[in-house]
Amino acid sequence: MNRKKVIEKIAQIIFLVCAVIAILAVCSITVYMFWKGTSALSKVGVPELLFGTVWKPTAAEPQYGIAYIILASIVGTGLAVAAGVPIGLLTAVFLSEIADKRLSGIVSGAVELLAAIPSVIYGLIGMMILNPLMYKLEKMIFAGSKTHQFTGGANLLSAIIVLAIMILPTVISVSTSSLKAVTQSLRSASLALGATKIQTIFKVVIPAAKSGILTGIVLGIGRALGEAMAINMVAGGSVNIPLPFNSVRTLTTQIVSEMGYAEGIHRQVLFTVGLVLYIFIMIINFMLLRVRKRGTAND
Secondary structure, three states: OOHHHHHHHHHHHHHHHHHHHHHHHHHHHHHHHHHHHOHHHHHHOHHHHHHOOOEEOOOOOOEEOOHHHHHHHHHHHHHHHHHHHHHHHHHHHHHHHHOOHHHHHHHHHHHHHHHHOOHHHHHHHHHHHHHHHHHHHHHHHOOOOOOOOOOOOOOHHHHHHHHHHHHHHHHHHHHHHHHHOOOHHHHHHHHHOOOOHHHHHHHHHHHHOHHHHHHHHHHHHHHHHHOOHHHHHHOEOOOOOOOOOOOEOOHHHHHHHHOOOOOOHHHHHHHHHHHHHHHHHHHHHHHHHHHHHHHHHHO
């Protein structure tokens, strides 16, 4: 056996070991989350846990309803994605199709800087700058109200804005790479048929890059769903119905806020909260795979 074949064989073994480790890691996490997360379901009850709206784990008669927590995560992530994805996609179009190399380099550097900023810094800036602005807006809207509970600007709307900014680097980077990967012949053919540059971008280039763009969107959703520290600093941390000016708590902040002192059933319920979050991520990835397969079939 010559040297090249030996090297190729060793490389194949290394790749196989890495693949097996990755698969085992995913399987281990999945088994552990279901093992730890389902134990509270039989003790508390699925209807009370998933559809209850009262969270009082330390009361004389504990209640573990996480319906508002789930809703806050869904609403916050959904609105953040709805606000951030169009901005991110249009920025990616600008970088890949419109801007010259110098300007593109400057904007790309700023995007990379956004990605490098730690989550706690986003939370700190949101708490020091955004929350006071939200509090002023809150006082303007609810001036004279006797029923509204003022939160000092720490509310769902602040969390949505912070999340929308935090997902921008992921959406922009992945979308830009996908758009640049589209072959130049498609652009040339579209322009040769009389389409304008804008028509070519939105009717030819973006559809051709939709698989990569969807990947960036899903990664952005995962970032938004999984964020804890920044949201814990700007959202207020109370279990409420997710209205714009209400203080809210998401699935991730719920775990971060109480896991340090939780014990017994309370701790088991927090693992169930983690399981719910994990299931959301799996559903999102499954939907992405279905959409990508459908798009490939249509093509």
